[in-house]
Amino acid sequence: LHALDVKLSPMARSLLLRRVGFLSLCLSTSTDALISSTVAQSVSSSSSRHNHPRLFQTVANNRHCSRDFTSMSSQAGPSDGDESNIGLGDIKPEENTKNNDNEESQIKTWRERIAISIAKSRKVRGGNYVQIATVDPSTNEPRCRTVVFRGFLPGSSSKDESCVMKMITDDRSSKVAEVSTHPEQAAELVWWFSKSSEQYRIRGKVQFVGGGKFDKDDDDFYVQARKQQWGNMSDMAREQFYWKEPGVPYTPQAEVPAGGRGEDGKVLAPPDNFLLMLLYPKRVDYLRLGDNFRQIDEIDDDEVFKPLRVNP
Structure with missing residues (x-):
């Protein structure tokens, strides 16, 4: 990240680190290209092509890995803002969240x-x-x-x-x-x-x-x-x-x-x-x-x- 001179928000950095874990499996692609591709996706919503010409040139050369990653992104864990939802799949909806202490009712x-x-x-x-x-x-x-x-x-x-x-x-x-x-x-x-x-x-x-x-x-x-x-x-x-x-x-x-x-x-x-x-x-x-x-x-x-x- 320092080599690319890219500044990321804490949320983008956290998301990036998760994605790098998956991309490390793409053995056919160099490590530098994988990281660059991931950084590009993490910052694309907030960074323009003119601010990071070197980064987007790398992405252009590795579109196939970006497509593979995008197709798998839905399998990633919850975002930083969704931590309260972790484990809710094990809880029956609504029933355990209701207040049952009202004895009169x-x-x-x-x-x-x-x-x-x-x-x-x-x-x-x-x-x-x-x-x-x-x-x-x-x-x-x-x-x-x-x-x-x-x-x-x-x-x-x-x-x-x-x-x-x-x-x-x-x-x-x-x-x-x-x-x-x-x-x-x-x-x-x-x-x-x-x-x-x-x-x-x-x-x-x-x-x-x-x-x-x-x-x-x-x-x-x-x-x-x-x-x-x-x-x-x-x-x-x-x-x-x-x-x-x-x-x-x-x-x-x-x-x-x-x-x-x-x-x-x-x-x-x-x-x-x-x-x-x-x-x-x-x-x-x-x-x-x-x-x-x-x-x-x-x-x-x-x-x-x-x-x-x-x-x-």
């Missing part, structure tokens, strides 16, 4: 949150699949399986009536015995929303309806809810309740009514082994992975959920 009940989560995932295939865990009374070991969430029970006797979660099961399945023998009839449901990266762990009491042996089997409200759920199911889903006992060695199925329908095409009454399974939440643990926000809702003596933000 963050706290909603789990029921409000899950309604939003459901709306966001309504078009996600399998988005209504949930996992429910029970305890095997003979071994005290956990048992978990996937079931289909079929909506909230409207108009139930619960004070927060929209919180009761509906599922179905077969009276002959192991989960019925596991829940029925538990002193609290307890189970825990996990619902993961992949689109919004949210998890709900919902613990509560399970109530079965159907078969004539459960507490709610004589309550018209629950009887009608069970009947309605049976009618809302697909033909294929109804057929499985006419199959042989689950979990025993396989044998070919006896003839079952197609689609759970009679000869006239109308849906038959639900068989005794078809159960409406209801989960009455008592405690909900919510986690949002986007910003590691977590809250726990617990039901109080007045059957009202009280949300509390906690550390993740």
Whole structure:
């Protein structure tokens, strides 16, 4: 640079040194020509051809290296003015830059949150699949399986009536015995929303309806809810309740009514082994992975959920 009598700004000098690192790979060109070519590009925006005739003569003789360098310049690191952007490719846009310390704006009940989560995932295939865990009374070991969430029970006797979660099961399945023998009839449901990266762990009491042996089997409200759920199911889903006992060695199925329908095409009454399974939440643990926000809702003596933000 001293030999060429060129004065560069600190920014131009920094850019020049980066570019020289690349140009040193051009072994077919002399070192002096490479440096001169690079200097020319660095100062061309601020220096005229008349001020540096010797420099531009060198550039004219080495146009091929200048073209090669220009085509690679987009691969260089950030400029001196862009240092704050280094590493941003590893950070999810916006989410980590938001201020999540405003607790009042963050706290909603789990029921409000899950309604939003459901709306966001309504078009996600399998988005209504949930996992429910029970305890095997003979071994005290956990048992978990996937079931289909079929909506909230409207108009139930619960004070927060929209919180009761509906599922179905077969009276002959192991989960019925596991829940029925538990002193609290307890189970825990996990619902993961992949689109919004949210998890709900919902613990509560399970109530079965159907078969004539459960507490709610004589309550018209629950009887009608069970009947309605049976009618809302697909033909294929109804057929499985006419199959042989689950979990025993396989044998070919006896003839079952197609689609759970009679000869006239109308849906038959639900068989005794078809159960409406209801989960009455008592405690909900919510986690949002986007910003590691977590809250726990617990039901109080007045059957009202009280949300509390906690550390993740």
